[in-house]
Amino acid sequence: MEKFGMNFGGGPSKKDLLETIETQKKQLLQYQARLKDVVRAYKSLLKEKEALEASIKVLSVSHEADVGLTGVQSPGLSFPDSVDDRCSTHSEDSTGTATSLDTAASLTSTKGEFGVEDDRPARGPPPPKSEEASGSESGVSSSSGDGPSGGGEVDKRLHQLKTQLATLTSSLATVTQEKSRMEASYLADKKKMKQDLEDTSKKAEEERGRLEGELKGLQEQIAETKARLITQQHDRSQEQSDHALMLRELQKLLQEERTQRQDLELRLEETREALAGRAYAAGQMEGFELQTKQLTREVEDLKGELQALRDEKNRPDPRLRELQEEAACLKSHFQAQLQQEMRKTALAEDQLRQQSQVEEQRVAALENQISELSELLGTYEKAKQKDQLAIQKLKERILQLDLENKTLALAASSRSPLDSHGEESSLDVNVLKDKMEQLKRLLQVAARKSQVTLDVEKLCDLEIMAGSEAADGEKASALYYQQELKQLKEEFERYKMRAQVVLKSKNTKDGNLAKELEEAQEQLAELKEKYISLRLSCEELERQHGQEAEDWKQELARLQHAHRQELEQSQLDFRERALRLEEELHKQRDRALA
DSSP states (O other): OHHHHHHHTTOOOHHHHHHHHHHHHHHHHHHHHHHHHHHHHHHHHHHHHHHHHHHHHHHHHHHHHHHHHHOOSOHHHHHHHHHHHHHHHHHHHHHHHHHHHHHHHHHHHHHHHHTOOOSSOOOOSHHHHHHHHHHHHHHHHHHTOSSSOHHHHHHHHHHHHHHHHHHHHHHHHHHHHHHHHHHHHHHHHHHHHHHHHHHHHHHHHHHHHHHHHHHHHHHHHHHHHHHHHHHHHHHHHHHHHHHHHHHHHHHHHHHHHHHHHHHHHHHHHHHHHHHHHHHHHHHHHHHHHHHHHHHHHHHHHHHHHHHHHHHOOSSOOTTHHHHHHHHHHHHHHHHHHHHHHHHHHHHHHHHHHHHHHHHHHHHHHHHHHHHHHHHHHHHHHHHHHHHHHHHHHHHHHHHHHHHHHHHHHHHHHHTOHHHHHHHGGGOOHHHHHHHHHHHHHHHHHHHHHHTOOOOHHHHHHHHHHHHHHHHHOHHHHHHHHHHHHHHHHHHHHHHHHHHHHHHHHHHHHHHHHHHHHHHHHHHHHHHHHHHHHHHHHHHHHHHHHHHHHHHHHHHHHHHHHHHHHHHHHHHHHHHHHHHHHHHHHHHHHHHHHO
């Protein structure tokens, strides 16, 4: 019932029960291992305790024996106390041993129940027996102290010492054995812990390497995602710019469509007016049909009159000629109307032809505008190329002027006033000649590049004169070189001013050229857009005009065909009527003759 109650009453399921059983089994195994370790530790402690108790007992017995042998008191008085003390000690030892044995037995029974086996045998019972024997022997020896002689006491003392030594050695062996076992277990645990530490460190290193690899992979993924996001942003911006351009183009196309729609509405109004004219012509045709019907009624009346004339046999018909004349008049009248309709159709054809010519002229004018725009674009391109060539030439001129400025700056720096003042103390004719030759070459290069005519010969003459004066004395050469240096400084200042003016004019010209180039580029872009829009509108107009011309041609052909059919039908009707009238006239004549 409990089982059914648990199943149906919402108790724990079978899986939960199995999990609890497994956890309890694991806990039991842990407790069993812990209890096994506790029992082993307790046994080792018990052995150490027994060994220590035995050694303490032996030491206490030996000390008492020594005191008994060397005591000053009488044996009668001291014997009972010693006996009591020994008996009490023996009883206490025996009780302690019994309790220890009982505890060990209970632990071993518990260990047997949990299935734990100890590898080492217990060595507790023998030492207490030897201690009891030694205690009894010591008691007997103390109780019978009067009887034996000194030699027997020495033998007993040696035997007692031997037994004590054996006890001490056995207890020391047990203690050392337990200590070695504990040390071995400690070393084994230490080795195991060291191995576990190494394993955990290796696992930690492996885990660290794996985590570093995963971190690198994640960083690479982040970098890839960032690059992908940047590319997507660029793509979105490009798409937005493309959409903006498409919207502008669509707006332009919408504007063109609106203009075309307005043109088409105007043309539709014109065509409606033309159709109204045609409807007027159709109304006139209906009037002509009414007239023909009226004429048919008149013919019927004439037929009735002819029938009345038939009744009159003997008398000829005086109105026959009038009827013939009237029929001829009607025929001529219908022919005139037909010619008028044909003239109208020809006029309509002429109007259509003129309209097509006007459209062709308009298309030609648009083509001329397109050709003019293309020529204008060509002229702008040529002007652009010319501007680029001028810019290139100006850049080359700027480079040339910069080179000249550098050469002049080098010349000026090579001959500064401080150097001249510093070298006045060490003037030499040959050194000054070499410097003059260098300056002469620099002046020739600068004059060649700047295209300025310098009187180099005059400077050479001055140099020769200076050389002659230098032969006269150092003072004249120094004055000459100072004058020449002053002239060179003035020339350099003039050239510097000229270069600054040229650079300023170049900068202004470059700015003007850049502005003109930007304006020309803007105009070129606008003209290109206008050209494209005009070309598209021209193509659209050509297509529309072609379609309208085709529609007009089809309408004209249809109208011509309808007019021809109507003309043929009217001619057939008139012929039939004329034939009928002729037949009736012939019959009337035959009857009149008869």
